[in-house]
Amino acid sequence: MAGQDFRFGIASSASYLPRRAVTADELAALCSIPADLVAARYGVRRRHYAAPDETSSAMAAWAAGQALAEAGWEPASLDVIVGACGVMEQPIPGTAVLVQRRLGLGSSGIPAYDINATCLSFLMALDRVLAGFALGEWRRALIFSADIASAALDYSDPEASLLFGDGAAAVLLEADGPHCRLSHRFRTYGEAAEACRLEAGGTRLRPRDDLEDFLARSRFRMNGRAVFSATARQFPGFLEEVLGAAGVAPDGIDLIVPHQASAPALEHLKRSLPGGHARCVDCFADVGNLIATSLPYALHLARGEGRLTPGSTVLLIGSSAGVSLGGAVLRL
Amino acid sequence: MAGQDFRFGIASSASYLPRRAVTADELAALCSIPADLVAARYGVRRRHYAAPDETSSAMAAWAAGQALAEAGWEPASLDVIVGACGVMEQPIPGTAVLVQRRLGLGSSGIPAYDINATCLSFLMALDRVLAGFALGEWRRALIFSADIASAALDYSDPEASLLFGDGAAAVLLEADGPHCRLSHRFRTYGEAAEACRLEAGGTRLRPRDDLEDFLARSRFRMNGRAVFSATARQFPGFLEEVLGAAGVAPDGIDLIVPHQASAPALEHLKRSLPGGHARCVDCFADVGNLIATSLPYALHLARGEGRLTPGSTVLLIGSSAGVSLGGAVLRL
Numbered sequence: 001m002a003g004q005d006f007r008f009g010i011a012s013s014a015s016y017l018p019r020r021a022v023t024a025d026e027l028a029a030l031c032s033i034p035a036d037l038v039a040a041r042y043g044v045r046r047r048h049y050a051a052p053d054e055t056s057s058a059m060a061a062w063a064a065g066q067a068l069a070e071a072g073w074e075p076a077s078l079d080v081i082v083g084a085c086g087v088m089e090q091p092i093p094g095t096a097v098l099v100q101r102r103l104g105l106g107s108s109g110i111p112a113y114d115i116n117a118t119c120l121s122f123l124m125a126l127d128r129v130l131a132g133f134a135l136g137e138w139r140r141a142l143i144f145s146a147d148i149a150s151a152a153l154d155y156s157d158p159e160a161s162l163l164f165g166d167g168a169a170a171v172l173l174e175a176d177g178p179h180c181r182l183s184h185r186f187r188t189y190g191e192a193a194e195a196c197r198l199e200a201g202g203t204r205l206r207p208r209d210d211l212e213d214f215l216a217r218s219r220f221r222m223n224g225r226a227v228f229s230a231t232a233r234q235f236p237g238f239l240e241e242v243l244g245a246a247g248v249a250p251d252g253i254d255l256i257v258p259h260q261a262s263a264p265a266l267e268h269l270k271r272s273l274p275g276g277h278a279r280c281v282d283c284f285a286d287v288g289n290l291i292a293t294s295l296p297y298a299l300h301l302a303r304g305e306g307r308l309t310p311g312s313t314v315l316l317i318g319s320s321a322g323v324s325l326g327g328a329v330l331r332l
Numbered sequence: 333m334a335g336q337d338f339r340f341g342i343a344s345s346a347s348y349l350p351r352r353a354v355t356a357d358e359l360a361a362l363c364s365i366p367a368d369l370v371a372a373r374y375g376v377r378r379r380h381y382a383a384p385d386e387t388s389s390a391m392a393a394w395a396a397g398q399a400l401a402e403a404g405w406e407p408a409s410l411d412v413i414v415g416a417c418g419v420m421e422q423p424i425p426g427t428a429v430l431v432q433r434r435l436g437l438g439s440s441g442i443p444a445y446d447i448n449a450t451c452l453s454f455l456m457a458l459d460r461v462l463a464g465f466a467l468g469e470w471r472r473a474l475i476f477s478a479d480i481a482s483a484a485l486d487y488s489d490p491e492a493s494l495l496f497g498d499g500a501a502a503v504l505l506e507a508d509g510p511h512c513r514l515s516h517r518f519r520t521y522g523e524a525a526e527a528c529r530l531e532a533g534g535t536r537l538r539p540r541d542d543l544e545d546f547l548a549r550s551r552f553r554m555n556g557r558a559v560f561s562a563t564a565r566q567f568p569g570f571l572e573e574v575l576g577a578a579g580v581a582p583d584g585i586d587l588i589v590p591h592q593a594s595a596p597a598l599e600h601l602k603r604s605l606p607g608g609h610a611r612c613v614d615c616f617a618d619v620g621n622l623i624a625t626s627l628p629y630a631l632h633l634a635r636g637e638g639r640l641t642p643g644s645t646v647l648l649i650g651s652s653a654g655v656s657l658g659g660a661v662l663r664l
Binding site: 055056081086087088089090091092093094096097098100101105106107108109110111112113114115116117118120121124128131132134135137147148151152186187188189190191192193196197198199200201202203204205206207208211214215218220234320321322323324 | 387388413418419420421422423424425426428429430432433437438439440441442443444445446447448449450452453456460463464466467469479480483484518519520521522523524525528529530531532533534535536537538539540543546547550552566652653654655656
């Protein structure tokens, strides 16, 4: 069955942005940099930051509830709920369980679990859900992403901290819809694991052992040059592979739905494909890198703008901490 | 393709236990309880606790390296590496990436990502790997679990803290082997999400907002009665469903490979199946509940003891925080 096409439909989608929009002026103040640099150097217009009640599971459940209403699906008709966040709301239990409960499905028994590939979690969750569709295991799936990057930003590093914002997105998928995934590729290069990291919050660093160290490492750290170099080295061959596996030429891509890693990464991507600037979903200035939420957020945005036209060919693509590269070609 | 049998082989398996074995007397001292209670009331002989160099990824890589050597597989021949931990080593990047790098595969591109269903992560990773085998996507997969429960134990609660130990396990799987998965079921009941929880370490609680609260919630909390009640209510119907889907009668199970949740949970399970006491892998006294690692650890133990005999019928089963129930019937 290698090389088969994976069929599916997008029944609906929704997103949630935190109420608080942080302006470029406020961001400049947080970073102690001149206000004009925020837009001019970093390409940032605003970011949304979550309030305490806007937890990952709350934002995801709001988006999922809206998507369920739009699709006209009973929540209990879901066969599976897959969480695809970059960083979890809490270690135990996982975010998918918390979302299941918030959707009023706490006694339903509907399977709820999480898949994590940092910024590419949605792509990998989609991959495993499509496998379930192809095998006849599920008919209806909810995949959600939700991330609160603002929990771990270090404003003494504007280059890293200005990239990120908070938000959530939910996509309802059904088996046997009109769409077809023509190819999927994912490559991990762990040699660049230090390039993007958030170390505190797991089992390795413990606040009681060395609180100062724990606090220092509870901020996201990025070596921009290392990330760019690790990603750029692999990207051309990777793009060729994803397109080649789909049997699609570079000029055959009608729409690019990318992870919103950074302004330079998006520019690099747009230059990699013919007509890339017109064909690429770009919401970096207004919402930024939402970690795993960027990809489904951009997909929902494109859908709302009527850009997911029947018969068109769509490239989902991005990079994540790891580093990993991931991509899929869809025929709508 | 619904109801199909999923074929696979177990090429090899391995486990790793931390060097430090903590005796019942030491555990009693940690919990400030009489020494005889540790074995008599809690069924605990010893636990293994990880040292700082025994991180999740280090333990997993040691187990995976041993399994690769046993199978005679080049590490680079793996098609996918799936991390199936209960709690990650760090939020970004994920544990699978760190293990990929430790295996010398950091420039290989081999896909590495994580699946989380707390104590049932291995079962869910196995499920998605078998889907990949059935679809011809992969030929060789590494699934590992690694957990360091001792990072978050509260010894003022002996009932919860004595349950857990640290360790790792790795299983190498291949497509088209002699085994067959006859059924798989997973049910989540998020209404019991409060029963087992570890709240600090994600995006919701932040050490800079309220350090005291953060530290208090960085310990694992369990309401034993709530867990037992939520699980026991669903378990009989769930067991019937897993066996029924496999077309196997309760007395047709030759070997039970369970998650090692607790001594009472294991006793309850053994009583639920004919001959359960003789047929059940039980390593609770010596290693305890290893979170997600318990299931592959028990599988490796059974394999080492020659209990995975060709043609036999094996039940993988357990519960996890969520709460979730998971089970699969294998024909070897």
